[in-house]
Amino acid sequence: MNKWWEKMQAYLEPRFQLSAIRDFAQKKKVPEHKHSFWYFFGGICLFLFVIQILTGVLLLLYYTPSVDAAHESVQFIMSQVKFGWLIRSVHSWTANILVGVLFIHMFSAFFLKAYRPPRELTWITGFLLLVLFLAFGFSGYLLPWNELSFFATRVGTDIAGVIPLVGKAIKTFILGGPEVSGATLTRFFWLHVAVLPAFALLIMGIHIILVQSLGMSKPIGIGETKEIFFFPDFILKDSVGWLLILAVVGAVCVFLPWEAGPKADPFASTPLGIKPEWYFTFMFTTLKLVPAHIFTIEGEVLAVLGFMLGGLLLMLVPFLDRRAAHEKRSPVFSAIGLAVVLYIIIMTALTYLAPNIGK
Amino acid sequence: MNRRTFVNLFLGGSFLGTVVSFLYPVIRYLIPPRQAEAVAKRIIAAKVGELAPNSAKLFRFGSSAAVLINTSDGELRAFSATCTHLTCTVRYEGDTETLFCPCHNGRFDLAGNVISGPPPRPLEAYEVEVSGGDIFVSRKA
Numbered sequence A: 001m002n003k004w005w006e007k008m009q010a011y012l013e014p015r016f017q018l019s020a021i022r023d024f025a026q027k028k029k030v031p032e033h034k035h036s037f038w039y040f041f042g043g044i045c046l047f048l049f050v051i052q053i054l055t056g057v058l059l060l061l062y063y064t065p066s067v068d069a070a071h072e073s074v075q076f077i078m079s080q081v082k083f084g085w086l087i088r089s090v091h092s093w094t095a096n097i098l099v100g101v102l103f104i105h106m107f108s109a110f111f112l113k114a115y116r117p118p119r120e121l122t123w124i125t126g127f128l129l130l131v132l133f134l135a136f137g138f139s140g141y142l143l144p145w146n147e148l149s150f151f152a153t154r155v156g157t158d159i160a161g162v163i164p165l166v167g168k169a170i171k172t173f174i175l176g177g178p179e180v181s182g183a184t185l186t187r188f189f190w191l192h193v194a195v196l197p198a199f200a201l202l203i204m205g206i207h208i209i210l211v212q213s214l215g216m217s218k219p220i221g222i223g224e225t226k227e228i229f230f231f232p233d234f235i236l237k238d239s240v241g242w243l244l245i246l247a248v249v250g251a252v253c254v255f256l257p258w259e260a261g262p263k264a265d266p267f268a269s270t271p272l273g274i275k276p277e278w279y280f281t282f283m284f285t286t287l288k289l290v291p292a293h294i295f296t297i298e299g300e301v302l303a304v305l306g307f308m309l310g311g312l313l314l315m316l317v318p319f320l321d322r323r324a325a326h327e328k329r330s331p332v333f334s335a336i337g338l339a340v341v342l343y344i345i346i347m348t349a350l351t352y353l354a355p356n357i358g359k
Numbered sequence B: 001m002n003r004r005t006f007v008n009l010f011l012g013g014s015f016l017g018t019v020v021s022f023l024y025p026v027i028r029y030l031i032p033p034r035q036a037e038a039v040a041k042r043i044i045a046a047k048v049g050e051l052a053p054n055s056a057k058l059f060r061f062g063s064s065a066a067v068l069i070n071t072s073d074g075e076l077r078a079f080s081a082t083c084t085h086l087t088c089t090v091r092y093e094g095d096t097e098t099l100f101c102p103c104h105n106g107r108f109d110l111a112g113n114v115i116s117g118p119p120p121r122p123l124e125a126y127e128v129e130v131s132g133g134d135i136f137v138s139r140k141a
């Protein structure tokens, strides 16, 4: 084995200049301190994204993106194709877990103030990745063309339609017409399997290059720390996390395979108990609670504009948090962040615990 | 302006023009072409006697859904079934004699007015006529 290995290295070395990569990998170190647990979540996102690509490519083999065939093809995958249920369940469950881990990754970077210079662009590319993955989730949800996903898409896109002035044009653009139809399914499919993956790979590439070249940040006030080698120590610890999450995915898929639901009927009533995927429920429940009118303005317009403003502020936080930029503690930002996290948790919990809220 | 600035402006401007002329068709391609919407004027929603008192039926009206209600007093009423909040399709609830939208728990009375929940406006009401055994529904003039 050693002979063969050496021969191969001798062949590849002058062609790929492997030693440059090896030198980099051997020098790279990761600080270890009481918060370094949170450094693992970015790597878990990466791992889950790879699962999504692999299972997504497999699903493409049998899925058909048309109103007449989409739901039927998903049922075919679930009932006829060997292990089709497994591939589809892994894709659907991992999508949900991935968004959850993204939220954890983002908020841990937020509370550790990892967005401080020179990592502003790491933060912004990360934020864009979160937006892209929410779009992945939203577009993927429609593809089985079932009752729930049909109405979730109607509500979700009408939310875009609420934006003053440009809303209607944006809504028509997203839907491919005035309402959710076959054109919408084609468009969402196009986004989900072509446009979003291309942008995600590009932005993820920038994000990871930035992380590699800048190294891990240390939280404010943590002085000299122990450091461990990235390779192999950190990678080995990373892979423990990957294996754990893989076990979780496997377990939920076997015990709770993803359902296909009844086929969408655009001329039937919306089913009772409808709700979007969990990561949109905090906005969904907010929309249940805002009054129809707040001063003469329609309540949902204010709510939607509020969420957009919140997202914008979150994206720009590296430039707003001037104290952290000067390596000073910024408890105000931590407090606001904590309030946002609590809001998201409470609203999400209410969705499931008090579905009749405001009824 | 010296010669170098002129050339730079000229080349830069041409490059920009080229980029725009490539992007324009792509952007227009992405915007969906306008299609004639199916606008219904007057359609048969049901047969007389098809609906028991205190029940309702959804039917297709143009490109969206509408609801025909036979109230417990035997009065026929029709509305657009598209909730004025965020476009879910309402459902008739016999026990409360209301129209309910499960998306954000909006509720309308049988005149189409909002009773509770976030919908900002009443449901659009349609004209109902009975003629020769058929129930016709049309948009109000």
Ligand code: HEM
Pocket (backbone or CB within 6 Å): A038, A039, A040, A041, A042, A043, A045, A046, A049, A102, A105, A106, A109, A114, A115, A119, A122, A123, A124, A125, A126, A127, A128, A129, A130, A133, A204, A207, A208, A211, A215, A216, A217, A218
């Ligand atoms: C699929 C999406 C994403 C992938 C694959 C990804 C991947 C990674 C990886 C591998 C790291 C290094 C390890 C770590 O810090 O956990 C990292 C760091 C980082 N990520 Fe992400 N990330 C994603 C999304 C996000 C999002 C949504 C944000 C925030 C808006 C974000 C902000 C950051 C920041 C600021 C760092 C630097 C942390 C530090 O230096 O301490 N990332 N990311």
Ligand code: FES
Pocket (backbone or CB within 6 Å): A155, B083, B084, B085, B086, B087, B088, B101, B102, B103, B104, B105, B106, B117, B118, B119
């Ligand atoms: S869409 Fe009907 S209440 Fe929101």
